[in-house]
Amino acid sequence: SGNLDVRLGFGLCAEEREFLWKRKKHVAAALKKVLNLEEDLKDHEVPVVAITTTGGGTRSLTAMYGSLLGLQKLNLLDCITYIGGLSGTTWTMANLYEDANWSQKYLEDAIKEARKQVTKSKICCFSLDCLKYYYNDLMERTKEGHNTSFIDLWGLVIESMLHDKKDEHRLSDQRQAVDNGQNPLPIYVAINLKSSYSAQAFREWLEFTPYEVGLLKYGASIRAEHFGSEFFMGRLVKRLSETRICYMQGMWSSIFSIDAMYVWNLAADSEDFWYRWTRDRVKDIEEEPFLSMNPYEVDTCLFTPSNVLSSTLRDVLTGRPTIAQYPNFIRGFQMHNKYLESEGFSTWKGTACFSVTFLGRCKTDFLQNSTSPFHKWNKWKPDLKSISVLVCLRGEIEFGCLGIPLDQIAKYISGQGIPFPRIEISEEDRENLKECYVFEDADSPHAPTVLFFPLVNDTFTKYKAPGIERSPEEMPEGKVDVSSILSPFTTREVCFSEENFDKLVKLTDYNVLNNEKLIIRALRLAVARRKQRNY
Template sequence: VCLCGFLSVKRRNKNFLNNSEQEFVAGRRNTVLQTLKKLKIQCSRKEVPNIALLGSGGGQRAMVGLLGSLVQLDKAGLLDCILYLSGVSGSTWCMASLYKEPDWSTKLETVKNKIIERIRGPEVSLTDAMAKLKKYYYGKDLFSLTDVWAVLVVTSYVKEIDERTLTEQRKQHNKDPFPIYAVIDKQSKQSNDGDPWFEINPYEAGYSLSGVFVDTGDFGSQFQKGSKIKHQDEFDMLYLQALCGSALGDEEDIKKTMWFPSDKPISPSVDECHRALMDLVNMNLSVLNGKDPSGFEKSIRTNLNGKRQPISTIETLKKADERAEKQDIKHFTMEVCEDLSKLYKIYNCFTDVWISICKCMAQWIWGRKYNLLHNMTDEAVNSTLLQSETRDYIDGGLLLNSPYFSVLREDRDIDLIISLDFSQGDPFMTVNDAAETCKKLKIPFPEVNVTSEDKTKPKDFYVFKGQNTPTVIHIPLFNAVNCGDKVEDWRKKYRTFQGAYSAEMIADLMDIAGKNISNNREKLKEQIRAKIVSFFIFFLS
């Protein structure tokens, strides 16, 4: 964004996109027009529909599922009909891998093979992971558990440390859909006020519905009244994937729904120290959820070869319930981390890094950034967004597991949304929640009606339409068409929190996701035609 003087934050008026995005959209619409002609879909330049493809969250299941879907869209000749590609959580891992390659959609088969070869390969070494963690710590003012999550968890799935930045991708993807990575503002989510929907693209980052943005290269820098007062280097793509996929970022959500039993660790260990740190994370989750943490305490002592004596506070914490005081958690965590710090010092790591991890864990700090809106004056923005010096950004799936609100910005004027749902559990939760939220916010969205049979035996293609609303095509990953009567078996096989998938699991999931596209190629074309016809009728009237 080119701005005058020292002003670094800009509010977008309705129907006014960033200049670079406008330029991209104009060029991409020409590509869509030519693609429609190849598909023998009659369309004038004015009638070209703006189509957005959404990838939901779902960990590695979403990453592989989105890749399989895009490959089949390409084979069906439909990929170049897509104007925007937006994702949350695991889908952003796929996006980050794709957009490493300039104009990836022109060579998708080759890019796909490279991605699969990588995620089937060896994990990032602990030495490289620890070196990266120190870079994160010493390279920024604000350090959080997102940095730890990036190097110890996200790398175990994506199998690389991608240090490139999003702004480096500018002008490299003129032949690809426009990418939008979606997260949420944790404080707005928890307080249920302000605007929780936050988006990051190669040109700008900001609040989707409030319409306040900053140049992506400046997101994370310190601001005062709209002016940048202290620069922070732009975060890299590994951190962006962790920011988007920080599924443990909301302690309130953890206490309600996200407790993980001890036989399902967050991530497979790579050595004793890694396992000890991940057990420490699980201990904090157990206390937050009122569970007995003693099993994790024993595991830490075992993994550290008896170097740790029993924790003095463990008997107290065994009795913890949902009302356990944060002070107890902090004391518990700090005792364990003190010993971990000493051990890591032996391994030539810097103790202050681990002390910071202790503090972040005790307070459950994820995705903390300087607030780009700090002390601004803007009556159109909720005042709660303007007050604090910092804000925390976490996985969008903790509020809505699909990035609807990044593409429902009025200025993007989306006509057709293709929702690829890789969620675990209810396959209609995302579209239902989007419809309910849009109704409250008076955002045009079609009514969503599904039967009880659909919830137990979902089909592979749903269309929701409304007057003066975008058309929404909803495609559940596992359904009665591609899975038969084994939908639940597939869901159990591909859980969100489990170790990295085997080569066979990746191949099977690519296939099952691809079928949702290949089986519905003609239906997709039909809905595109229908949108063009509706434009024609509108212009005639």
């Protein structure tokens, strides 16, 4: 595939291999300091530690900041090689990676900026000026040749929620934050679906890094800046401008599991805000069906005369927007008749396997299975990304029980032939969550040690810092509701009070700090296993 614009193969791209070589130097130095090692680690002795996160809108954005702050306080950020995100955690990651040296700086400054954006009123996102900006930007995007959908509008809303001005950053711009190995490599994920099949029957993982965008199943990747351009038979036939990061965030997000109007009416604390805004200014609004007969049908562009701008945007908002459309970069390829026998090819047990030409457009849906944090790592074989320690930062409300079926996930991943520890969870743990769970397999040196941090308020209710109890006056600060349906941190809440933002950051920061011993133990074990492998 040397002369093609699509890279074919299941190995890492040259840029990522170079990143790993450089990152090892940072990780080795950090581990020597954290673990109090007497000698420098050799290259093969340096474990790969990955952070994986789950979605949850503004809650997961905020919780991730707190968890990363805790890791930074423990001098562990430099021990991390990869950070994976979806939905709200991609908002955190995209903000952080605007700074080429973010992990080398104290995160309090970044958290202060996030606090400012999270706590501001979101009604401003639907001001007349913002609506005109959305319209003009979508029209410009259409003129450039891109398909546009509601998800693009949602991306612009995210931009307004998290920034005070237009964000010009692109995914490829994040290379400056990793080219010297100074930060972990960010990985964003999405799901590719076919409109004629359910998500349970057909789903394929797309991986986005500053270097490449790849269809994991087929071992096909393109340069990050080429995502959205048109390809045929492995060649770039129509190059379009690189998509701004806000549009990517709209695609990576999964907040729209319910009607957008419902979300925003609740978020703005005004049941009829949007309804009144449009009705006061527009006459004879055509009544459209609440949902399309085919949920996979979306307009390819947004077009309206300027004098009915609000009517058009209102019509767009009242659907159930779940699909973003991008050109399929493996269009025109033919499957080899023995492709299924390829060592790197994964049939992804439990989903349909297509050995015919894949000619459809890429429809990326975030509502199906996107909350599982483990799937994005399960294509990596031990000789590729070789994860030694997997730190799962779960940003979802558990509603009093272990909501994620870890044991089922372990069974699924093991079924793909990928080493993974057995997950055994007692009924007591399912009912009363701990701050951290450790899963490991002593009999499988290639299986990663999994550190699982659910979003839970356990000892934080009584302790303001590890080992330091709260005074009677400080007890209210430990009351952080992350487990009930009345929680102020549900996914539909896109605006937090300053008090609630601070509480969630402090809680997730504390949960990491309070489990320092478990993290250090996992790192020691990973180093020991690497030394035993001796290669």
